[in-house]
Amino acid sequence: MIQLWHLINANLRKEYIELKRYYPNTITMIVQFYFIFLAMLLGIHVVGDPQQIDTNVQYVIVNYVIWFFMLTIMQDLGYVILFEAQRGTLEQLFMSPLGMWRILLARIIANLVIYGVIVSVLLVLSMATAGEWLVFRIDVVLPIFLISILGMLGIGFMLAGLAIIFKQIQSVLNVLQFILMGLAFVPLSVAPYLIFAPLVKGIDMVRHVMIHGYTWLDFSFWDYSALILNSAFYLVLGVVIYLKSEKVAMEKGLLSQY
Amino acid sequence: MEKIIQVKDLSKTYKKKKTKEIVKAVDSVSFDVYRGEILGLLGPNGAGKTTTIKSICGLLVPNGGSVHINGYDSNKQRLKALNYISAVLEGNRNIYWRLTVRENLEYFAGNRGVNRRHIQDKIDELLAFFDLKKKETELVSSLSRGMQQKLAIAVALLADTDVLLLDEPTLGLDVETSYEVRDLLKKIVEQQGKTIIISSHDMPVVQDVCDRTVIINGGKVVADEKVEDLIKLFDTRAYSFTIEGQLSEKQTRLIQNHFPIFDVQDNQVQITVEKENDLYTMMDILKSDQTKIEKIDRTTVDFEQVFMQLIQKEGQDDPAVASH
Numbered sequence A: 001m002i003q004l005w006h007l008i009n010a011n012l013r014k015e016y017i018e019l020k021r022y023y024p025n026t027i028t029m030i031v032q033f034y035f036i037f038l039a040m041l042l043g044i045h046v047v048g049d050p051q052q053i054d055t056n057v058q059y060v061i062v063n064y065v066i067w068f069f070m071l072t073i074m075q076d077l078g079y080v081i082l083f084e085a086q087r088g089t090l091e092q093l094f095m096s097p098l099g100m101w102r103i104l105l106a107r108i109i110a111n112l113v114i115y116g117v118i119v120s121v122l123l124v125l126s127m128a129t130a131g132e133w134l135v136f137r138i139d140v141v142l143p144i145f146l147i148s149i150l151g152m153l154g155i156g157f158m159l160a161g162l163a164i165i166f167k168q169i170q171s172v173l174n175v176l177q178f179i180l181m182g183l184a185f186v187p188l189s190v191a192p193y194l195i196f197a198p199l200v201k202g203i204d205m206v207r208h209v210m211i212h213g214y215t216w217l218d219f220s221f222w223d224y225s226a227l228i229l230n231s232a233f234y235l236v237l238g239v240v241i242y243l244k245s246e247k248v249a250m251e252k253g254l255l256s257q258y
Numbered sequence B: 001m002e003k004i005i006q007v008k009d010l011s012k013t014y015k016k017k018k019t020k021e022i023v024k025a026v027d028s029v030s031f032d033v034y035r036g037e038i039l040g041l042l043g044p045n046g047a048g049k050t051t052t053i054k055s056i057c058g059l060l061v062p063n064g065g066s067v068h069i070n071g072y073d074s075n076k077q078r079l080k081a082l083n084y085i086s087a088v089l090e091g092n093r094n095i096y097w098r099l100t101v102r103e104n105l106e107y108f109a110g111n112r113g114v115n116r117r118h119i120q121d122k123i124d125e126l127l128a129f130f131d132l133k134k135k136e137t138e139l140v141s142s143l144s145r146g147m148q149q150k151l152a153i154a155v156a157l158l159a160d161t162d163v164l165l166l167d168e169p170t171l172g173l174d175v176e177t178s179y180e181v182r183d184l185l186k187k188i189v190e191q192q193g194k195t196i197i198i199s200s201h202d203m204p205v206v207q208d209v210c211d212r213t214v215i216i217n218g219g220k221v222v223a224d225e226k227v228e229d230l231i232k233l234f235d236t237r238a239y240s241f242t243i244e245g246q247l248s249e250k251q252t253r254l255i256q257n258h259f260p261i262f263d264v265q266d267n268q269v270q271i272t273v274e275k276e277n278d279l280y281t282m283m284d285i286l287k288s289d290q291t292k293i294e295k296i297d298r299t300t301v302d303f304e305q306v307f308m309q310l311i312q313k314e315g316q317d318d319p320a321v322a323s324h
Ligand SMILES: Nc1ncnc2c1ncn2[C@@H]1O[C@H](COP(=O)(O)OP(=O)(O)O)[C@@H](O)[C@H]1O
Pocket: A252, A253, A254, B014, B015, B016, B017, B023, B024, B025, B026, B043, B044, B045, B046, B047, B048, B049, B050, B051, B052
């Protein structure tokens, strides 16, 4: 347990060092976020009836933030594998007695912490600039978000597994963001079977909180069960597929190839 | 002595991507490694050294056989086994080029679950030992190949495992740095009592650094001996003939066919015999063209000749490397 802490710590430091060292990229990212948030917030004034638009804009912003984090979680592990394979350090990571999956976990936690801080700060900053404050039940949204994350983490591991075996997976990772965007913006009421897809149930619940003012008690037992089961299913499936992929790669001698 | 690594009937085949041809990279290889020794895994390119090393590291799942490290199966109990080994793999990509020297040391230790603050002294020690102290805040990408290699070894040492595996540690280094690395490795064994496996296709490295050598060729073990014994064994069989004049072409061909290892310099012909009879065969060959023998001496062979001879035995029908 304490080892896991030091592992996360080391990876947090590494990510932080690289963000700092290659700061032009980092600054571009920060500026991008700031202006996207600002544009969305100012949209409240520009587009018609503030009473009505307000909730929609708030929802769009929250949805955008969720979509961004989900995308990060989904793609990041695959990219970690690809980059490490290209740099040739992948095999050294596989030499850790803590196991590669824990290193991947540490990397994603590190990134979530870093991006979490960046996005929160910029969100507050852009709200202050626009003079427009988001008001929503973050106490309800955040737990739903965190449970949804676990399902996406499963997808992330799945893609990381595929990346170990098929090193040409980059284009797949890119295409997936559009699929994910689709999932994030289609309401369940339109396509009920999407409840079996990852992420959709969570987003749908967030939508109810944001637009229809749902709180804890407005959701049924089934809503929570579906959310948790969906996430648990994808998490377990993802990790199993990842571990299986590791074995296949070691059987075929693919760790050193890219 | 305690066996710390047991390689038993290890086999590994690859399927070539394009041709779908099956390559037997390692074929039923067995050897043991004892605690505190420094073992050389010697063989020409493509012999299966890297495959063997990676199987020990659990980076490859073997098709047959097993590797045990401190009793743990490196495949079935991979993570447990990894507690006892660290490795510097082939090439110069064991470390992050975008991090500094010290950051690399800290990062890889952290990846094994070590507290960064607890290892600062140890890091300073290693930096001093490898003469990298002045470079500690420099990016790895700006270091020379030799310094990168020393850092990679330092990173592996920081893990403080019982066994250290080094795949071709002097490959691509200039002569001077190669000697420096060799000396450092010898010191590490002396001072820290580590068990080290070094793979190399470079005989002097193994002869200089290792206690014992396992020679592999074509995926098979062809010798497993103490380095000094191996040389002694072959020493007693090496003869130098001083002749009058030169060998005829026919004689050269005959000698080449009969003696895998031979060396001609002016009127000196050196051969290594395997059976007592071989000596007479040599005399017959010389007599066939009435070549006069002035002197026959026992001589010493160098490790390279031993190596060539062992490898020759495997591929008898390939005379291309018979002389040097
Ligand atoms: N990933 C791989 N895919 C296919 N063939 C491989 C792979 N790795 C090694 N080989 C083949 O296996 C044999 C042994 O290779 P290797 O273990 O790298 O030898 P060495 O390290 O002694 O040079 C060689 O013939 C090599 O071409």
